[in-house]
Amino acid sequence: MPIYKAPLRDMRFVLYELMDGDGLAALPGLETFDRTLTDAILDEAARLCETVLFPLNRSGDEEGCRFENGTVATPDGFAEAYRLFRDGGWTSLACDPAYGGQGAPATVATLFQEMMCSANLSFGTYPGLSHGAYVALHGYASEEIKARYLPKLVDGTWSGTMCLTEPHCGTDLGLIRTSAEPREDGSHALFGTKIFISAGEHDLTENIVHLVLARLPGAPKGTAGISLFVVPKYLPAEDGRPGLRNAVACGSIEHKMGIRASSTCLMNFDGATGWLVGEPHKGMRAMFAMMNAERLAVGVQGLGLGEVSYQNAVAYARDRLQGRSLAGAKAPERPADPILVHPDVRRMLLTARAHVEGCRALALWAARALDDARHHPDPSERRAADDFVQLVTPVVKALLTDLGFETTNLGVQVFGGHGYIREHGQEQHVRDARIAQIYEGTNGIQALDLVGRKMPAHAGRYLRRFFHPVADYIDAHAADPELAAFVGPLAKAFGRLQQATATIARRGLSRPEEAGAAASEYLHLFGLTALAYLWARTAEVSLPHLGETDPDGYYRAKVATARFFMERILPRTGALSAQIMAGARTMMDFEDAAF
Amino acid sequence: MPIYKAPLRDMRFVLYELMDGDGLAALPGLETFDRTLTDAILDEAARLCETVLFPLNRSGDEEGCRFENGTVATPDGFAEAYRLFRDGGWTSLACDPAYGGQGAPATVATLFQEMMCSANLSFGTYPGLSHGAYVALHGYASEEIKARYLPKLVDGTWSGTMCLTEPHCGTDLGLIRTSAEPREDGSHALFGTKIFISAGEHDLTENIVHLVLARLPGAPKGTAGISLFVVPKYLPAEDGRPGLRNAVACGSIEHKMGIRASSTCLMNFDGATGWLVGEPHKGMRAMFAMMNAERLAVGVQGLGLGEVSYQNAVAYARDRLQGRSLAGAKAPERPADPILVHPDVRRMLLTARAHVEGCRALALWAARALDDARHHPDPSERRAADDFVQLVTPVVKALLTDLGFETTNLGVQVFGGHGYIREHGQEQHVRDARIAQIYEGTNGIQALDLVGRKMPAHAGRYLRRFFHPVADYIDAHAADPELAAFVGPLAKAFGRLQQATATIARRGLSRPEEAGAAASEYLHLFGLTALAYLWARTAEVSLPHLGETDPDGYYRAKVATARFFMERILPRTGALSAQIMAGARTMMDFEDAAF
Structure with missing residues (x-):
């Protein structure tokens, strides 16, 4: 049976010891989120995820969603779990108190998201998409629309979707064909077909609020001519409750590699009634507001799946007896040693662990900046924090999902053949993790966003929000012999990143394809350097605790994992750097016909 | 609709231009395998794989195998396809003419295997396992057993399995509990349960021949006390035809991530009649003979799946219009450019291409050596060739399946969201490829085999079969300016490999865990260096053809891909080298309780 325990100890370490979680309550609007409340939320979240959502993860995958006569049935138990989820107030956690939300910090919401993704990613897509719709409406809709929809999305009686993709366009939204015809009453009639709509139809809520690009x-042609509309499944009646059925319907659902309990719908809009959100032709703005929030959340999906896969791999490695330690039997009284003794198994487990814990720190760093960007009293601090969020959003999305996929595959490999069969749940994590590298902008698109938009933005202002603190940290600790094993490798990776940044910027001036050709490797070089910084800081924070104050060895393990990261993972930056430096020539000069 | 065309042009290049395929007919026993016959076989194999096996690949995955009342039904069409397969003589291709086989060279059989794996890996497991059983019986069984079973396995009316794994042991076969009790008539009664038995039960053949370790x-305890038995599903009657049902039965089948049309069976032996193969307690020897052949074949599975995924990714990248080239519109008359224009898409495609073509060359190199090992008139040449096969078998198995998995994932990524849904077949290739990293010895076990057995064997004699030709090649071409772009990077990677080899050998003397901790990275360093050597040779062979003699640009593409490999893939060896040099400490000192 698959297992999952929320990693609360590590979450608290990252939140309070690395990311100044205690400082959250000092921010206006977050006063109540002191350690007492935050810990209570995390404990309760863990209980929900471990006991309600996780037990439905395997059965949900086996059963999948069923499409019949235009309706979608979620797997057994999902409706009841959603009721508990909603009744527990979890849909409102990170929402505006003005609409019934609890106004929790992004840091806390991020940790909750991680638990949800570990426990049941498919389930998480339903409230996840609702939150995306909430963000877009909250940021851009009229007061009237907000008053009508936000309370329902916040309390979870209604859910939301984001209808972007069409059969012929996903990444390139400029090609959208769905049309919106104005009506005399101020509403619009929408016509078109959208595909890959997560949670487009299901049986969890009394209404579904579609946000539709049309x-x-x-x-105008292209993305400058796209507007955003709110199109409810049931038109709200005078009393605010779901009234007439709107002309939007699910035509089919996709059969997918993973997240099989998440309904992925083709949606037909046949003159469906919708209302404009924000200004005409400015739909991409709202879409990006929502998309940026979603991108961080998708990164956390990779993290959450890596965590649960790691936990199961460790349990299996302790239990499974196979072979003897190369250094002599470790459990001579048993027929064989547990496979945990084998160096290659430990390599896989430590790689997974270093990924997961490092990625958790990176996700929290971004979330902590988001909290500052939203709540800090000083506008320049807010701007600085927002700059950082802008910069690292594509890194969090792509790095965490790439490493998450790698980690879940290590989790299968530790299980050997038992990882490949469905019974133990490890292969499901791989199938579920694979989508996170694709949706909300493929990881290639994230990389282009990083090198093409974020790197040059405001003459490098975003970049400096990362480069300056890291450079300062290296300078401050370069002479500390205790930290040399961590700061030395960090400095080397950071040097590679600086050189790659300068090279891409210079080459890209004359040939934009140079930036494109370097993008994916650059994102990973950036991301691994960020992890190295966080692991160095983790070591710095943990070292003073070694010895007496560390009875359970938590900090010792942190230092050891940091060391492993520096020695066995960070060297990848050398290869990435060489690949970047090689330039675009080999791929751009290749003749199209020869592929 | 997924597509597949056997890459005959490239197969012929590797066979004839890189691996002296024309020399095969000069080997005793292979006289008939000149270019005319070989090409005819490959053409016919391509037709079978493209038109019979490939059309059943998606439907086979959707349908899976059905288990009912102890029998397994393969998916619709498999039985008819198997009949065509058998009638076409494909089961006998690589078998001994003494038993009705065609005695084809390993090189030719390998190319056929690649096509089968591209077209329908699940289907390929049925004849694949039969061939494994054939190899074990052919090498170790008595004349009587051979006369009874081999003709049936060769003509494909019967199929075979290999029953190794038990619920509590896979890698560590020393723990096997299945027992064989001698009977007075010389047969044995077998008792026990085997799991993960591919093709253990199915409806394709009139009998199934299980080779069982017991x-x-x-x-004696451990692997020194394991014997091999042949246990047919139906006991052969006097006339050689299937007679009484034996007491071996399928108890259930596994539900797996992929290869869903391949039946993976739990087999119960309840006093089943079996006959000893070879000497008592020497079963591991026959098992290894079979396993080595299978390991090369499993490597080819990664190659084949990479190839078909690449072909589909290229077709999609040409068709799918999305965005504009960073260098300005390439198809201004259309609403967007094909995604083939984007550097990151080209990076993925070229990575896939360089993997696939390089791995094909490596697989053929091993197969060509196998042909020499079997047929060369000079015993010292036979031994040298066999040394090489011993050495590279784990590398072929693990490298080709790891790169195959990476390649199929690139093939999904090029498709974006359309790669994640089942319709286009790309995600199936990922799920199918995943098993190849696990079965026939996990890739971690392959790495241990390389560093623990093959590297030190005969004081490094195996290793020299690779190191000497590569060193000689580098020496011979170091001064050639035309080849500098290829031989330079090869020499650098080779230097890293030499250093890593010496370091592991030295450290492993005092601490065997050092070798274990370095093994996986060392295997990849070795494998990438081997690919670099083959790409350098490919460039050397191709360069003289550029210009007039290369009307379709085939050789130009070869040189360009070689360049891409050197600049964008080979740099990984730098990271691998650094990881190896870091040693075992970080993983072995980590406290068990802290995982």
């Missing part, structure tokens, strides 16, 4: 008549 | 009474 074109108004005479709209 | 213990005789009083057998």
